[in-house]
Amino acid sequence: MFQKAAVIGAGTMGRGIAFATAMNGIAVTLQDINEDTLEASKTYIQEQFDIGVKIGKISEDDAKQNIQKVNYTTSMEEAAHDADIIIEAVLELMDLKINIFKQLDQLAPRHAILATNTSTMSPTEIAAATSRPDQCVALHFFNPVPKMKLIEVVRGLETSDETMEKAMLFGERIGKECVQINEFPGFATSRMNCLIGNEAMNMVMEGVGSVEDIDKAMKLGLNHPMGPLELADLVGLDTRLRNMEYLHETLGEKFRPCPLLIKYVKAGRLGRKSGKGFYDYTDTTK
Numbered sequence: 001m002f003q004k005a006a007v008i009g010a011g012t013m014g015r016g017i018a019f020a021t022a023m024n025g026i027a028v029t030l031q032d033i034n035e036d037t038l039e040a041s042k043t044y045i046q047e048q049f050d051i052g053v054k055i056g057k058i059s060e061d062d063a064k065q066n067i068q069k070v071n072y073t074t075s076m077e078e079a080a081h082d083a084d085i086i087i088e089a090v091l092e093l094m095d096l097k098i099n100i101f102k103q104l105d106q107l108a109p110r111h112a113i114l115a116t117n118t119s120t121m122s123p124t125e126i127a128a129a130t131s132r133p134d135q136c137v138a139l140h141f142f143n144p145v146p147k148m149k150l151i152e153v154v155r156g157l158e159t160s161d162e163t164m165e166k167a168m169l170f171g172e173r174i175g176k177e178c179v180q181i182n183e184f185p186g187f188a189t190s191r192m193n194c195l196i197g198n199e200a201m202n203m204v205m206e207g208v209g210s211v212e213d214i215d216k217a218m219k220l221g222l223n224h225p226m227g228p229l230e231l232a233d234l235v236g237l238d239t240r241l242r243n244m245e246y247l248h249e250t251l252g253e254k255f256r257p258c259p260l261l262i263k264y265v266k267a268g269r270l271g272r273k274s275g276k277g278f279y280d281y282t283d284t285t286k
């Protein structure tokens with residue numbers, strides 16, 4: 001059923017989704033408008049295959065074969081024209097996602113499923129820009145994709161049962177566990193996760209504790225595998241801010257983005273990807 005996939009956007013999430021797809025033997029074309037990002041994603045995917053071999057998740061021969069299944073391009077047409085499923089992972093901006101879906105609708109085969117990896121936004125609104133809203137769905141992956149098991153499969157208003165079934169099958173085929181969620185801003189996970197992260201940021205701002213101690217408290221006291229501030233750094237503070245802005249707009253006051261988050265993004269402190277966020281990643285001796 002899935003011979004060929006495409007991923008649009010080769011950033012933090014797109015490259016991970018492309019890796020998980022190829023790792024499980026499905027050919028995938030990864031598209032981005034930025035050549036440097038595509039180069040960086042190539043290095044990342046090579047590293048992930050190396051790790052897969054090292055930890056015994058894949059044999060050396062299969063890794064060699066599957067890595068050849070990833071193609072890189074700046075052309076949306078090249079990525080979309082023969083894909084059975086396309087996963088969009090561009091910035092969390094509704095206008096941009098709608099624009100991409102309009103193009104994909106023109107370029108993709110008639111049978112293709114169009115999925116968005118949005119963390120918070122309405123798949124119904126994105127699907128409405130296409131002539132196939134019944135074949136549109138959200139496939140919400142988690143960061144880092146190679147390690148995280150879950151995909152939230154989010155049903156938009158017009159998503160058909162057949163599309164839901166196929167989307168779940170695709171998730172399972174690439175080694176993930178799926179939950180079915182009905183559309184609502186922030187779905188089941190981002191809504192809670194963003195709130196916890198934002199509260200931790202407010203607590204840093206109010207001087208309740210240090211960044212390290214607030215994270216430690218959540219890990220050791222509430223058994224969270226990661227602290228909310230280190231998680232926000234991993235997500236990317238710009239991405240997190242866009243998530244908060246959307247949730248604030250759709251769900252109200254309790255999602256107002258923490259002023260400290262806004263200040264960090266303005267300063268270019270975007271978390272791990274820029275070298276500094278709530279933590280400093282530039283000192284490699286630490």
Ligand SMILES: NC(=O)c1ccc[n+]([C@@H]2O[C@H](COP(=O)([O-])OP(=O)(O)OC[C@H]3O[C@@H](n4cnc5c(N)ncnc54)[C@H](O)[C@@H]3O)[C@@H](O)[C@H]2O)c1
Nearest residue numbers: 009010011012013032033037089090091092118119143235
């Ligand atoms: N970062 C996370 O932890 C996380 C987790 C789950 C879901 N998401 C969602 O995944 C999506 C991507 O987030 P990310 O963190 O990977 O962002 P990112 O900023 O790391 O990557 C986005 C990529 O999109 C590319 N892009 C921008 N415009 C494009 C266009 N017109 N065509 C093709 N590529 C284009 C950019 O060049 C960039 O490489 C967002 O919707 C985000 O909410 C993120």
